[in-house]
Amino acid sequence: MHLDAAKRFPRIFIDLANNLSDAQLWGLAVLALAYSIFRFAEAYGLWFEHRWGEWIAALSGGIYVPVEIYELTRSISAVKVAALVLNTLVVGYMCFLLMQRRPGDDIPPG
Numbered sequence: 001m002h003l004d005a006a007k008r009f010p011r012i013f014i015d016l017a018n019n020l021s022d023a024q025l026w027g028l029a030v031l032a033l034a035y036s037i038f039r040f041a042e043a044y045g046l047w048f049e050h051r052w053g054e055w056i057a058a059l060s061g062g063i064y065v066p067v068e069i070y071e072l073t074r075s076i077s078a079v080k081v082a083a084l085v086l087n088t089l090v091v092g093y094m095c096f097l098l099m100q101r102r103p104g105d106d107i108p109p110g
Contacts, residue, residue: 051101058094061087 020028042060045053068084 051098054094054097054101058091058098061091061094065091 038056042053042056044050046057047053064087065084068080068087072080072084
């Protein structure tokens, strides 16, 4: 990735990786697996237009909005503004979809 190991941020990750125990590595692996399963479930729910997938997308996207606002209070940049605007649009669209659908819309008949 063309990162200089002597620089600040790569050095932080190298030092952290050197100090991890096997149990901590397994814990991180389990967390990464759980996160990927959660995101796969969200993608599955959105792909097949399930209401619960829309809820997951709205809530998981909405979690980041306060953090993005906080970051903008620290310093303003075009990337931070774009991230906030894009995320707000996605969360707003998911909320719009949730308001448009009736509670039983994704339950198959029979």
